[in-house]
Amino acid sequence: xxxxxxxxxxxxxxxxxxxxxxxxxxxxxxxxxxxxxxxxxxxxxxxxxxxxxxxxxxxxxxxxxxxxxxxxxxxxxxxxxxxxxxxxxxxxxxxxxxxxxxxxxxxxxxxxxxxxxxxxxxxxxxxxxxxxxxxxxxxxxxxxxxxxxxxxxxxxxxxxxxxxxxxxxxxxxxxxxxxxxxxxxxxxxxxxxxxxxxxxxxxxxxxxxxxxxxxxxxxxxxxxxxxxxxxxxxx
Amino acid sequence: xxxxxxxxxxxxxxxxxxxxxxxxxxxxxxxxxxxxxxxxxxxxxxxxxxxxxxxxxxxxxxxxxxxxxxxxxxxxxxxxxxx
Numbered sequence: 001x002x003x004x005x006x007x008x009x010x011x012x013x014x015x016x017x018x019x020x021x022x023x024x025x026x027x028x029x030x031x032x033x034x035x036x037x038x039x040x041x042x043x044x045x046x047x048x049x050x051x052x053x054x055x056x057x058x059x060x061x062x063x064x065x066x067x068x069x070x071x072x073x074x075x076x077x078x079x080x081x082x083x084x085x086x087x088x089x090x091x092x093x094x095x096x097x098x099x100x101x102x103x104x105x106x107x108x109x110x111x112x113x114x115x116x117x118x119x120x121x122x123x124x125x126x127x128x129x130x131x132x133x134x135x136x137x138x139x140x141x142x143x144x145x146x147x148x149x150x151x152x153x154x155x156x157x158x159x160x161x162x163x164x165x166x167x168x169x170x171x172x173x174x175x176x177x178x179x180x181x182x183x184x185x186x187x188x189x190x191x192x193x194x195x196x197x198x199x200x201x202x203x204x205x206x207x208x209x210x211x212x213x214x215x216x217x218x219x220x221x222x223x224x225x226x227x228x229x230x231x232x233x234x235x
Numbered sequence: 236x237x238x239x240x241x242x243x244x245x246x247x248x249x250x251x252x253x254x255x256x257x258x259x260x261x262x263x264x265x266x267x268x269x270x271x272x273x274x275x276x277x278x279x280x281x282x283x284x285x286x287x288x289x290x291x292x293x294x295x296x297x298x299x300x301x302x303x304x305x306x307x308x309x310x311x312x313x314x315x316x317x318x
Contacts (some may be wrong), residue, residue, distance in 0.1 A: 005240045009277075012247065019255045027312065031263045034308065035254060035270050042274040042295055050293045056294055057297045063302035070309045152315075 004067055009046055010038045025150055026072045030065050037061030077152045078208060080114055080142065081164050082135060084157035138177055138199050145215045166228065175203040175212075183184035202226045243280065255299050258288040264309055306316055 016036040023029035037060050044176045046054035143153040156173050168176045178200050199221035203209040209225040216223055247270060254266035278294035281287075 005237055005244065008241060008244050012244070012251075015252065019251070022255075025258070026316070027260055027262075028263055031260070031267050031308070032254060034267050034304075035251065038267075038271045038274045038301065042278055045278045045290050045293055047289075050289045051291055051298065054296065057300060062300065062307070066304070066307050066311060069308065069315075073311070118252050169239070 009039075009043055013043060021170040026076065027069065027150075030072070033068075034061055034065050037065070048052050062071055076150055078142075078146050079154045079156050080139070081156045081167050081176040082139070083160055083161055083164060084159060087135075090164065128199050135177060135179070135199070138201070138216075138221055141216060142177075142201070142212065145212060147210060153205055168202060171204065174208055175201060176206050177201050198222065200224065207219065240280060240284070242273060243277050244273070246275070259314070260312060264305070264312070267308075268302075268305050272298065274303065 005139065010074060013036070016039050020032040020036050023032055035057060041053045041057045041061070042058060044050075118149055139153070139155065146153050151202065156167070158167060161178055164176050164178065167173050177200070199218070201216070201221065201223045203212060203225055204227075206225060206227075209223065213223045246276050248267040250269040250273070254263050254270070255268070257263055275298035278290055278297070282289075282291035282294060
């Protein structure tokens, strides 16, 4: 009954098991798990247990791996909240133009200097400058960093920054990315023309903060940790 | 006949090495498909060798269902790469 080739077939099982253990990427590990299932089906069938082989193939390999792929796909995700972009044609150019006109007027009349902040605020209100200009770069950078840890980045858009903060507090998202508006209370910013807004990324999960903080090397962006209501860490 | 079978088992090691070495997920899926088909064919061969119809029927079922499972898995992974 015990033929010699049975030993060789059985020896394949620990090899595939070792391969599956050594995989780092969860999806690749699941495919190797499928290979392990195929090999074990062969062993069961060769040893004469046809019912066990059929069950292993249908439930263990097919259903099990498919369900695990769905589970990993829905849990290995980082939800990043952003303010949804407004549709406007080239706000930056228009702003530059308006700034130039205003500055010339201001240079002509010295007494207007003290009204800088008022002019700036009306300017930004008129053109509805949304803190979005640098965000794609930041999001791409975060996506790259997070991909090293086999996480997907899912963007969740909110209409305004208040709802964004609320979503972070109520644990709807893992992190939020906002543009910090420094120009609201200083009159210097308008005079030097290269005004640089600051991107702020607030992270709720401490492990994500540990991953993001050392690797995010974009100028004018800060990563900060905001502890949630409960200290439990989850991904 | 045993030597043919051992040659088939050795051929099974080739896609296993490929699955172990490659990091690309589609290469691994190819290796998985190859292994799933090869194991079913080996089981069919053994069933003929032993004149055992039970193993033969099981191997045919697994040959067809395994391919369906592979399709399902490929579809899930494809949807993953698109999002």
